[in-house]
Amino acid sequence: MKVVLFCGGQGIRLREYSDQVPKPMVNVGYRPILWNIMKYYAHFGHKDFILCLGYKADYIKNYFLNYDETLSNDFVFKNSGKEIELQNSDIHDWKITFVDTGLNTNIGTRLLKVKEYLKDDEVFLANYSDGVTDLNLPAMINWFNEKKDKIAAFMSYQSFQSFHFVDKDEDGTVNKISQTGSSSLLVNTGFFILRNKIFDYMEYGDELVDQPFKRLINEKRLISWEHKGFWISMDTFKDKRTIDDIYERGNPPWEVWKTEERNGRKQVRK
Numbered sequence: 161m162k163v164v165l166f167c168g169g170q171g172i173r174l175r176e177y178s179d180q181v182p183k184p185m186v187n188v189g190y191r192p193i194l195w196n197i198m199k200y201y202a203h204f205g206h207k208d209f210i211l212c213l214g215y216k217a218d219y220i221k222n223y224f225l226n227y228d229e230t231l232s233n234d235f236v237f238k239n240s241g242k243e244i245e246l247q248n249s250d251i252h253d254w255k256i257t258f259v260d261t262g263l264n265t266n267i268g269t270r271l272l273k274v275k276e277y278l279k280d281d282e283v284f285l286a287n288y289s290d291g292v293t294d295l296n297l298p299a300m301i302n303w304f305n306e307k308k309d310k311i312a313a314f315m316s317y318q319s320f321q322s323f324h325f326v327d328k329d330e331d332g333t334v335n336k337i338s339q340t341g342s343s344s345l346l347v348n349t350g351f352f353i354l355r356n357k358i359f360d361y362m363e364y365g366d367e368l369v370d371q372p373f374k375r376l377i378n379e380k381r382l383i384s385w386e387h388k389g390f391w392i393s394m395d396t397f398k399d400k401r402t403i404d405d406i407y408e409r410g411n412p413p414w415e416v417w418k419t420e421e422r423n424g425r426k427q428v429r430k
Contacts (some may be wrong), residue, residue, distance in 0.1 A: 161209075161301075163201045164286040166267050166350075168214020182216040184289040185223065186400065189407050190232045193394055194224070194289055194413060199250070203417035204297045206285060207254045210277050212261040212270040212345060221258055227251065268366040275359055276310060288350030291393035292403070292414035300385045304353045307383060311376050312412055313357055315351035317391045331370040346384070347392050390414065 167184040184194035191199075198209060213220060227250075229235075234247035257277055261270040271286065278284055283305070295315055304313045328338040348369060361372045376382035390413040394400055406412050 161206050162210060162229060162278060162281050162284045163206050163208065164192065164210045164212065164271060164278070164284060165196075165197065165289045166212045166270055166287065167220060167289045168261055168263070168265065168270060170215045175200060179259060181219055183394070185216075185219055188292070188394075188403055190413075191359065193292065193403075194220070195250075196292055197287060197289055198254070200292065201285065201287075201297070201413060202251075202254060206297075207211070209254065210257045210274050212259055212274055213263055214263050214270070217258075217260055224251075224256060224258075227355055255301045264368045266365075268362060268368040268370075268372060269364055271368060272362055272364060278356060281356060283353065283355050286352040286354055288393075290395065291349055291351075291391060293349065293351065293387065293391040294411075294413040294416055295387050295391070296387045296389075300351075301353060303385060304383070305428065310383050311355050311361065311380065311381040312354045312373065313383045313385060315391070316346035316386050317346050317349050317387050318345070338400050348384075349393070350388070 165184075167182065169183060181192075184197075185326040187193075190195050201207070201209075206308040211220065225409070229246055229250050230244060233250060235243040235246070238245065256273075259277070265273070267288070293315070300315065304310065307313075314368050326334060328334045358372065358376075361375045363369075363371070366372055373382055390401060392399065392406075394403055411418075
């Protein structure tokens, strides 16, 4: 199943990093968060990626064109470095299509601009490319496939991030304040499953979760899978620090591939 990754935005709220690199290329450990998301999908067998590029597209292209597998894999160094024997491999079986979808394009229009690459796919996956999770993806896909009349699904999550919702009267009198963690409100995490019919509900200029999803809601053809495990997005500098802290403690929950990583075949590079 193909995976469309929206990685062309400017990441304004993460300006401390995105001035130098596009937001999806901000590192989590040794690799960009984009790589972590791709590795997650590849673990479940989805290795055909379409990257919707925009801001600093050359940075993302050059990263993969000059990809160095030794940074995150064990290897044997031989003959003064003329021969490197990888003990396992990251991306040897990945297919990545790079598509320039514009600098200031919204998510919906970026998706429309890669429509031609999805014409033979009844169902495909899509992602905002700014969050990581331990979601059981096959379970969500099976659940979606059973619902033949539905066009789109997304993973929803009750965020642990500290925000307060305010209920007030027109004159400003506050009736109630509640934390996100104590409310029943769920957020859209940007992990999507879409049928190709989604394009029948889209027009150029539409934002995916606004006009198209509202049209699906009117027909009761949009569903959401509530995830109870781990998810975090990297929207701000504070989020970046939180993700780094989780990574540095060891065994980050989004690295669902770790248990099978050592089973990869050895490769020799000369």
